[in-house]
Amino acid sequence: MGQHFEYLKDLLEKGTLLLAGPCLDRTMGITVFKAESIEEARAIMENDPAVKLGVMSAELHEYRAALFAGQK
Template sequence: MEEFVYLIKPVRKDFIETMTEEESGIMEIHFHYLNALLSDEKLILAGPCLDGAFGIVVFRAETMDAAREIMVNDPAVLHGLMSAEIHPYRVSLIQPR
């Protein structure tokens, strides 16, 4: 398995402050989607910047095409709440828990 990172950015600057009820529901589904990747041992880490500028998802996939499919099926991306870009990645250092 290869490692990848995708960056997600809200499509509007004040997204966190102005999220509608529908958008909030989609973001909850986004969280569950990432949690399922964690359960499948594909997700390495994920989280947002606290200023709302962007979030990152570091994960494993068999190929770039498989990784891109994971990214485009993220509900936040799929429903147009977040733009996304993907890159090959390598976790070089990580603090054990």
């Protein structure tokens, strides 16, 4: 899980990661990041060390923000 956290920190530093964290009931976590294509998004997801090592599974869902704080 340390490698997973470092991977996410690297994505954050690069401006790719928007938010990430576990659900409080520990059933899953959510990661939201920017990608130019579904292929790029899949590569980001599949290159997470925890996913590559089978420590966790991942699902990819395309998402577009419609409303967010600070938006006018």
